[in-house]
Amino acid sequence: MDSYPLLNLFWTMLWFFLWIMWLFLLFKIVSDIFRDDDLxxxxxxxxxxxxxxxxxxxxxxxxxxxxxxxxQRDIRQAQARNAAFKAYVREAAGTEKGGHVDDLAKLAELKDRGALTDEEYQRAKTKLLV
Structure with missing residues (x-):
């Protein structure tokens, strides 16, 4: 049982962990080399x-x-992915600036203030939704 002492096991695990960590760093560096547009x-x-x-x-x-x-390249890439995701969500939800949701809310507000009659409101709403 004492053919492989606990301290040797600790050193083996430490070297294995460092080797795996180095491999991750090597893959990160290779991907960064190909991702860099300045090089x-x-x-x-x-x-x-x-x-x-x-x-x-x-x-x-x-x-x-x-x-x-x-x-810095990692941060820029994460920001670009985040911006693309937010733009996709806005597009899918229909909340782009000037989108239908905003226009309908403005129409309802105008109708509530009395600036539009029911007939004008319905006509504008139909025009927006078609």
Whole structure:
């Protein structure tokens, strides 16, 4: 039973965890290299070769040199996805500026204030909904 002591198990698990963490970082860096619009094709090829041929040093150098801009690209991409999602929701719900919901609310308000008669309100409402 003592052929593999608890401390050795701890060190094995630690090295395994660090290796998995490094793999995640390597995939993140490779995806960031291809996502970056500021890098030319040769720049992308160069960073990719450094990251893949000198894996540990290449990953560390990339994080040191381009880590801040990598975070900024992540933030821009998340903001763009969020804006696209919100635009889709607004479009699907019909609440775009000048959309039918806003126009109907304005018509109802005009009718409530007495600026429109029932007949004018119905005509405008039919025109909006058709």
């Amino acid at each position: 030319s094709g040769w720049g992308k090829a160069g960073w990719l070769l450094v990251a893949l041929l000198l894996p540990f040093i290449g990953v560390l150098v990339y994080v040191i040199v381009r880590g801040k801009s990598m975070g």
